[in-house]
Amino acid sequence: MTTQRDTFIGHLFEYAKNDKDIYLVTVDQGAPTLDRWRKELPNQFLSCGISEQHAINFAAGMAAGGKKVYVYFMAAWVARCFEQIRYSCAMAENPITILGNGVGLGYAPAGPAHEPNEDIAYMRSLVGIEIITPCNNRVTEDLIRLTIEEPKLRYIRLERKYATELDNVYSTPGVPCLSNNFLNKGVAIMKPGLSENPLRTKSKIGIISCGYMLGRSAKVMKKLLTEGHDCSVIDIWRIKPIIHNNLLECISKYDVIVTIEEQTLSGGLGSAVCEVLMDNRIKKNILRIGLPERYIFENGGRDYHLDNNGLSVDSIANKILNFVK
Amino acid sequence: MNNKLKAKAKETRREIFDFKTRTGIGHLATSLSCVDMLVSWFYDRETLFDHTKDIVLFGKGHGSPAIYPILAEFGYYSKDELDKYCTPDGILRLHSDGTIPGCHFVGGSLGNGIGYAAGLAFANREKNVYIIMGDAELYEGSVWESLIFIAHHKLTNLKIIVDRNGMGTIGETEKLLKLAPLKEKFEGFGFHVNTIDGHNYDDLRDIYSRENTQVEVTIAKTVKGKGVSYMEGIWQYHVMIPKTEEDIKQGLKELS
Numbered sequence: 001m002t003t004q005r006d007t008f009i010g011h012l013f014e015y016a017k018n019d020k021d022i023y024l025v026t027v028d029q030g031a032p033t034l035d036r037w038r039k040e041l042p043n044q045f046l047s048c049g050i051s052e053q054h055a056i057n058f059a060a061g062m063a064a065g066g067k068k069v070y071v072y073f074m075a076a077w078v079a080r081c082f083e084q085i086r087y088s089c090a091m092a093e094n095p096i097t098i099l100g101n102g103v104g105l106g107y108a109p110a111g112p113a114h115e116p117n118e119d120i121a122y123m124r125s126l127v128g129i130e131i132i133t134p135c136n137n138r139v140t141e142d143l144i145r146l147t148i149e150e151p152k153l154r155y156i157r158l159e160r161k162y163a164t165e166l167d168n169v170y171s172t173p174g175v176p177c178l179s180n181n182f183l184n185k186g187v188a189i190m191k192p193g194l195s196e197n198p199l200r201t202k203s204k205i206g207i208i209s210c211g212y213m214l215g216r217s218a219k220v221m222k223k224l225l226t227e228g229h230d231c232s233v234i235d236i237w238r239i240k241p242i243i244h245n246n247l248l249e250c251i252s253k254y255d256v257i258v259t260i261e262e263q264t265l266s267g268g269l270g271s272a273v274c275e276v277l278m279d280n281r282i283k284k285n286i287l288r289i290g291l292p293e294r295y296i297f298e299n300g301g302r303d304y305h306l307d308n309n310g311l312s313v314d315s316i317a318n319k320i321l322n323f324v325k
Numbered sequence: 326m327n328n329k330l331k332a333k334a335k336e337t338r339r340e341i342f343d344f345k346t347r348t349g350i351g352h353l354a355t356s357l358s359c360v361d362m363l364v365s366w367f368y369d370r371e372t373l374f375d376h377t378k379d380i381v382l383f384g385k386g387h388g389s390p391a392i393y394p395i396l397a398e399f400g401y402y403s404k405d406e407l408d409k410y411c412t413p414d415g416i417l418r419l420h421s422d423g424t425i426p427g428c429h430f431v432g433g434s435l436g437n438g439i440g441y442a443a444g445l446a447f448a449n450r451e452k453n454v455y456i457i458m459g460d461a462e463l464y465e466g467s468v469w470e471s472l473i474f475i476a477h478h479k480l481t482n483l484k485i486i487v488d489r490n491g492m493g494t495i496g497e498t499e500k501l502l503k504l505a506p507l508k509e510k511f512e513g514f515g516f517h518v519n520t521i522d523g524h525n526y527d528d529l530r531d532i533y534s535r536e537n538t539q540v541e542v543t544i545a546k547t548v549k550g551k552g553v554s555y556m557e558g559i560w561q562y563h564v565m566i567p568k569t570e571e572d573i574k575q576g577l578k579e580l581s
Contacts, residue, residue, distance in 0.1 A: 051470035054440045058474065061444020064429070083434065084467070088441050091431045092423055 004158040005072070005101045007137040009033040012070060012144050016044050022148075025059050025071045027052055029101075034072070052081040059096045060088035068148060074107070075100030075157060076116045078123060085153075090126045095151035099158055103133065104212060104262030105291075106160035108302045112295035121267030123155050124240040131240040133157040133211040135190075136166045139237060142178040149180060161302070163215025166190075169235070186238030187247050190214060193221050193231050203324040204230040206254030208273055210237055213260050216306070216313055220260070223317040229324070230254075239269055244276050254284070258320050261290045262306070287323045289316055326369070327526045334364045334524075338552040339580035340394040344410040344417075345566050346573045351411070351419040354550035354562040356391040358490040358523070359457055362545060365529035366455065367395050372533035376427075379452055382442050384468075385459030385488060386432020389421035401427035436465025439485070443475050446483035455484045461493035463504055475540055476514040484533070485516075485542045488523065490549035492560045507544055516542040523547035552580050 002010075009024065010033045016022040017040075024037050025046045037045040048055040052073060059069040078085065078100050089096055100119070107114035123131055130152050134140040140158070147154060169190055170178055182188075187208075195201040205224055209217040217233045224231040234250045236242070251257055257277070259270035270288030277284060289311070296305055306312065310319075337360050345353040366374035366381070376399060383389035390410070397404045402416060402425070409415025416425055420432030429445070430438055442456040462468065475483060487507070491497055498504050511518045516539060521528035523545025532543055549563070550556030553576045556567070567573050 048474055049470070051467075051473070053437075053467040054443075054470035054474055057437050057440025057467065057471065058444040058447070061441040061446075062448045063444070064423075064441070065445045065448025067448045084437055084440075087431060087434045087437055 001161070001164055002137060003160065004134060004137060004140045004162055005031065005099070005160070006033045007140045008099060008144060008156070008158065009037070009072065011141050013037055013041065015144060015148060016041055019068070020044065021066065022068045023062060023070070025055050025069060027055050027073045027077070029073055052077045053084050056081040056084035056096075056098075057088045060084070060092060060094040063094040063096050064092065068151065069096045070099060070147075071096060072099040072101065074114060075103045075119055076107070076114050078119060078155065079116065082122060085129075086126055089153045090128055093128070093153070095153050097147045098155045100155060101158045102160035103157040105296070105302045105305050106212070108305050109299050112297065115296070117262070117291050117295070118264050118266065118268065119157070120239055120261070120263050120269055121271070124267070124272060128153060129240060130154040130238060131157065132238050134237060135211055135214050135235055136162055136169055138170050139178065139183070142183060145177070146180050146183050157211065159212050163212050165215050165218065185246050186241070186243055187234060187236040187250055189232050189250050190235040191218055191221060191233040193225050195228050195230050196225050201230055202228045203256050204254045205256045205258060205320065205324065206232055206234055206251045207258045207260060208234045208236055208251070208269070209260040210235060210239065210269060211262070213262050213311070216311065216316065217260050219313045220316045220320065223313065224320060227321065236269065236273070239272055242272060242276055244280055247273070247276050248280060248282065251284070256324055257284050257286045258323075259286070259288045260311070260316060262311070263290050264293050265290045266293070285323070287320060289319055330364055330368055330526045333368050334360050335552065335580055337364060337391070337394045339577060340407055341390060342553065342576050342580055344393075344407050345390070346568075346576065348411050349566050349568065351390060351566070352387040352563060353566045354556055355385065355388040355459065355488075355490065357551045357553065357556070358547040358549045359388050359391050359488045360551070361524045361526070361547075362457065362486055362488075362529060363392055363395055365526055365533060367399065369526065369530055371530050373536070374453070374455065374533060380429050380445060380454045382430045382438050382445075382454065382456045383421060383432050384435065384438030384442075384456055384462050386420040386430075386434070386438070388457065388459065388488065389428070389432045390417070390419070392421065392427070393417050396427040399427070435459065435462040436467040439468050440471040440474075442483055443471050443480055446480045447478065450482055453482045453484060455486065458485065458487050460487050460489045460491065460504060460507075461498055463487070463507075464502065472514050476516065479540060481537055481540055483540065485540070487542070487544045488547055489544050490547045492549050492563065494563045496560050511542045511544070516540045519543045521545055524551060554579060
């Protein structure tokens with residue numbers, strides 16, 4: 001399985017070979033795809049050492065000087081240089097692309113220092129930033145073209161290991177890539193589902209999620225369908241900005257909205273969805289499901305932690321079933 | 326030549342003193358300490374600085390109003406803007422930013438300008454980037470991250486000048502938290518370090534009229550509040566702007 005990081009950085013390499021204005025800035029992060037840049041495009045690969053603050057300031061200055069700059073580091077480190085992103089990029093309107101690898105609990109069992117469980121909340125507070133969470137490699141690869149053709153300050157949240165069952169999502173035979181128009185929609189119904197027993201359909205449930213949790217959401221959906229509910233999974237890959245009409249269109253058929261995120265609930269994906277509904281005077285029953293308000297210090301991998309912190313498929317499905325009872 | 330430059334510096338300081346005391350907004354003393362380096366670059370024809378090509382950044386954004394009268398005189402905006410400093414009708418602010426013609430960086434958060442300047446200098450090796458840093462700004466850890474990078478990449482088109490007025494907001498740097506030995510710290514990076522009188526035009530010309538093969542760092546010893554006798558070297562004036570009629574009158578007189 002090719003990781004999202006290797007997909008993005010590997011394909012960006014191909015663009016960079018023909019465009020000497022493309023630079024990759026890193027902070028002592030290692031990977032074979034990075035080694036290839038270092039070896040074959042040494043003048044476009046800039047190692048800043050372990051210095052996220054400088055990396056962002058430097059990248060912003062490079063962008064102000066006309067370069068196309070990508071900064072790659074672990075997603076947890078965006079908090080370390082939040083000030084520099086706010087100050088040198090957002091305020092100064094410098095369009096760099098920040099690639100944050102290993103969102104949510106992706107780095108488990110490394111511990112909470114490596115596992116950003118609240119990055120959506122703090123990053124979406126930044127003025128003018130775009131925040132994108134691709135669910136698979138198709139989306140990840142096509143985002144490269146978007147960043148080149150439509151430069152903006154972007155935070156791209158890469159999964160360290162994405163949910164492989166989402167491999168074919170948005171892949172249409174004969175259509176080689178996703179258009180910028182599609183990517184800029186920011187949200188789409190990923191998996192529509194009708195009750196397996198349409199004569200006695202109970203609730204109409206729209207599950208909204210992004211990234212890794214879309215895999216679990218699809219499994220939850222399956223359970224809800226067998227329980228007699230209509231249910232769809234909606235992928236909101238761009239959490240900021242949200243085009244209100246696009247989201248509202250996706251959820252218009254559903255009475256109950258459930259948001260599922262690998263984040264704590266303070267200001268994350270669920271909050272962003274609620275804001276859109278409130279701002280548009282849409283009254284629906286909303287259930288927000290996410291990580292508990294704590295840092296997880298127990299040992300275990302990502303799925304273990306999700307299962308033990310209220311985000312197993314059964315646990316999510318039961319929460320929803322109780323909610324619609 | 327030096328007399329003309331001194332006269333220009335006095336005129337510049339008077340204009341800064343005037344718009345600061347009229348509004349009571351900002352940091353006057355720290356703006357006054359860095360006037361001479363700007364005058365040297367913009368008005369001394371023997372220095373290599375070319376305002377049509379080169380870039381001046383203020384790491385110490387709170388001192389950036391020092392450049393406002395100069396940019397007005399060079400036609401970046403009307404002189405009337407000085408009268409509108411920090412008013413809703415004006416474009417000049419307490420901290421300069423990229424929306425102001427001739428300014429290139431958002432001022433107001435210390436320790437970030439040096440990394441940004443490194444990016445600009447790296448992206449445009451044919452341009453010289455001059456960055457004025459405050460000495461108390463050197464407490465910011467991000468500065469040292471950037472210095473490591475600048476040294477490694479030998480960014481000789483980045484000219485670093487430290488406005489060494491010796492003071493932060495609440496007192497003298499060497500009494501509060503020692504920065505010395507600064508020269509040795511910079512030399513440790515492999516930089517060519519000059520320690521000069523930051524108000525002396527011969528010293529400034531000597532550095533900025535020659536090409537450099539090493540990264541040039543200049544520690545410019547300056548006086549905070551320079552030009553207004555009762556402000557000079559008084560740390561309380563970091564955030565204080567003369568308010569009484571008598572003080573304002575005396576300041577304007579000394580700068581005339």
